[in-house]
Amino acid sequence: MTDIGLWGVPLAILGGAIRVSTPFLFVSLGECLTERSGRINLGLEGTLVFGAMTGYAVAYQSGSPWLGVLAAALAGAVFGLFHGWICKFRGVNDIAIGIAMMLLGMGLAFYFGKPFIQPVAPDLPAIPLGWWSDIPQVQAALQVNALFIVGGLLALALHWMFRATRIGLTIRVVGDSTDAARAIGLNPDTVRLLATAAGGALAGIGGAYLSLYYPGSWNEGISSGQGLMAVALVIFARWNPINCFWAALLFGGAGALGPALQSVGVSSGYYLFFAAPYVLTLALLILTSSPDKALHGAPGELSITK
Amino acid sequence: MKPSLSLTRRHFLGTAAAFGGAAVAPSLLPGQAHAAGSLTVGFIYVGPKDDFGYNQAHAEGAAAVKAMDGVTVIEEENVPETNDVQNTMQSMINFDGAALLFPTSFGYYNPHILELAPKFPDVRFEHCGGLWGADDPKNAGSYFGYIGMGQYLNGIAAGHATKSKKIGFVAAKPIPQVLNNINSFLLGARAVDPSITCQVIFTGEWSLAVKEAEATNALADQGCDVITCHVDGPKVVAETAAARGAYICGYHADQSPLAPEMYLTGAEWNWAGVYTDMVTKFMAGEPIDNFVRGGLADGFIKMSPLGPAVSDAARNQFEATKAEIMKGGFAAIKGPLKDNKGNMIAAEGEAFVESDVALESMGYLVEGVIGSTS
Structure with a gap:
């Protein structure tokens, strides 16, 4: 192996950004979608952990990691549907339900995941994008999982969807004003239900990435709060999917700095x-904040901004 | 979150029992059941008991106790090193009638066991890793094994296997047991080739999967081609190291099924004998020492079978050193030896044998270890 010395640091940050960011990316894109429809789902940490467990269990039983990813997405969608369904009732607080769903998701994952801590499930394959380099460290850092690329494309697609499509417009209208949405004949509850379900499915995929690729093993401490951080990243990214992508990369890269x-x-x-990721987040939030447009981009119906 | 929910239930039951039965029938509580010739033993783990690591090693010991006649074993997993463990211990004593407890995680001892032991003088608390002192409650005790010797043997296998002369260590926290393992691992490798260095990365937590994977990758990036660890569950480190083409020396339990080709050997706990011994003594009413220690020769630790990548030269030196350690009184830390800041830690002719209590308050990394304790 080539001695790369201090080049190890930028390389590790690059590699870490690619390896660690994917769960942040999927959860924050999911949450972005949900929040743009005017609802907060704080339960995505639970969905992430449950997705990780489901993905691992199904991949182990079936021998196919992609089937695991699909199962994790379905499980995430069910969690999202449940959240969206409860929240449509009058007087229900979406934040409180989210916290309850987070605990439920983790508890169920720990309960059903017990027999899968020890077995070894097949991993998702990686695409070697470092073929052009002779240096093994560079090749290792550029082992890119397909889900990372899917996540990047999804960020672009969501951005385009919000900006230029009818579905995007519908979600934005519902998110900005329930009354306006009703006035043009939309059913805000249905839109939010679907947006929360889709967001949950994305968080489930993020969980499958954790257990099936990196670090690639199921145990009860697998997420260590990544789902919660990703929800915070959405605010940091000002509800913009492209920014979610950069924020996730930044977080992943900064996390690699310590080791x-x-x-x-x-x-x-x-x-x-x-603590670098958290310090960086704080610093960037302070740098990019301004008194005039502190919550620029925030959906009008979001319970934290109302 | 599950533990705290069940504890609330226990609290409720506890309060209910206190209301309902305190005056009437304290003697009917199962706490006294062990007097009748059967014994309930409680095991408490900080993580899942099938983690390929620390907790699995203890659970294998508990399984041996379970097979004994007249013994009921109760276990609880994922108990944090907080007040939660006191609640778990109390409920095991009050509701399950446990008379002998094995709270196995390092952080359970001070203050949790020290607080509960005086309140339950009839219950025996046996703690793994702690330093029982003469001022501590007499019904508490601590036991541990000289697993540093296992890491020394790991180091010998690693010293023969490394081509880059750089070996790596993923460590959780800089406490004496971990430092002793890091030092022993390097000194074992240096017994093969004195030019070998060991890079250590601390993750700061006993179980943090993503950070352990990142640490392993960072070690591989720096050219470390044999990697071992001291974290609760070595599964992630072993799998990541193997994926990067580095050899693995195991820790806590046997990780060879995870990467059979890359696994050299491993330092494993062997609690089955220790636990069945203690339980036998306890049931016979014989005293158990408050301060129990043992090594390879006493059956407290064992080595995983050597893997296919171990050369004949490595095997010979490994077996010879192992035989040396089995005689007892082996010293990995012996003079002249400096720490990695240049301070003398052992003068010429000075040696700290495996059983030296001074090793249990170790605060240095020896020369050749790249890393820092803070």
């Missing part, structure tokens, strides 16, 4: 480096 710095000998203060 990479230790590996090149910068070893003191590693707890501080582990």
Whole structure:
């Protein structure tokens, strides 16, 4: 293996951004879609964990990781449908339901996931995009999973959908004003139900990526709060799918900083480096904030902005 | 979240029992059941008991206890090192009638066991890894094994297998047991070739899958071609290392099924013998030492079978050193030896044998380890 010395740090950040960002990307795209329809689903952490468990279990039983991804998406959609269905009742708070759904999702995942901690399920394949390089480290960093590419394309597609399609317009109208939506004959509850279901399905896929590709194993601590961070990333990304993509990359890359710095000998203060993603997020939020348009881009019907 | 829900239920039951039966029948509570010749033993784990690691090693010991006559084993997994463990211990004592408890995680001892032990003088608390001191409650005890010797043997296998002369260690937290393992791993490798260095990466938590995978990748990027770890569940490290083409030395339990070709050997716990011994003594009413330690020779630890990638030269040195350790009194840390900041830790002729209690408050990384304890 070539000695790459300090080049290991930028390489690890690049590799980490590609490897670690995918769950953040899928959950934040899902949440972005849900929030643009005017509803918050805080339960995506639970959906992520349940998706990870379902994906792993189905992949192990069937031998096909892609079947696992499909099952995780379906499970996520069911969670989303449940959330959307409860929230249509009068007086129900979507944030409270989200927290309840998060605990339910994790509890169910731990319960059903018990027998799958030890078995080894087949992993999702990676596409070697580092073929042009002779350096094994570069080749390893550029092992890109298909789901990462799908996630990137999905961000573009969602952006285009919100901007230029009828479905996008419908979701935006419902998200910005329930009254206006009703006035033009839309049913806000149905739109939100579908948007939450789709968002849940995306979060489920994010979970499958965790258990089936990186780190590629199911256990109860697999997510360590990534689903919650991804929900926060949506606000950070100002409800814009393209920004969600960059935010997820930033978060993944910054998370790789701690181990990479230790590996090149910068070893003191590693707890501080582990906080890098959060410090970066705070710094960027402060830098990009302005008193005039603090919640620029926020859907008008969102319960946190009302 | 599941544990806290069930604890609420226990709390409710506890309160209900206190209301309903406190005056009438305290002696009918199952807490006294062990007097009748049968024994209930409680095992508490910090993670899932099939994690290919720390908890699995203890659960294998618990399974051996379960097979004994007249013993009922109760287990609870995923109990955090917080007040939760006190609640779990109390409910095992009050509702399941456990008279002997094995709370196995490092953080359970201080303050949780130290707080509960005086309140339940008839219950025995046996803790893994703790340092029982003469001032601690007499019904508490701590046991541990000299697993650093296992990491020393891992180091010998690693020293022969490495081509880059760089080996890697994914560590959770810089506590003495972990530092001892890192140092022993490198010193074992240096017994093969003194030019070998060991890169260590701390993840900061006992179980953090994504960070463990990132750490393993970072080690592989820096050219480490043999990797071991000290985290609760080595599954992620083993799988990631194998995927990057690095050899693996196992820890806690046997991880060879995860990567049979890349697995050299591993330092495993062997709790079955230790636990059945303690339970036998307890049932016979014999005293158990408050401070129990043992190594390879005492059957506290064992080595995984050598994998197919281990060369004959490696096998010979491995077996010879193992025989040396089996005699007892082996010292990995012996002078002249400096730490990686240049301070002398053992002068010429000075040696810390495996059973030296000074090793249990180790706070340094030896020369040749690239990393820092803070």
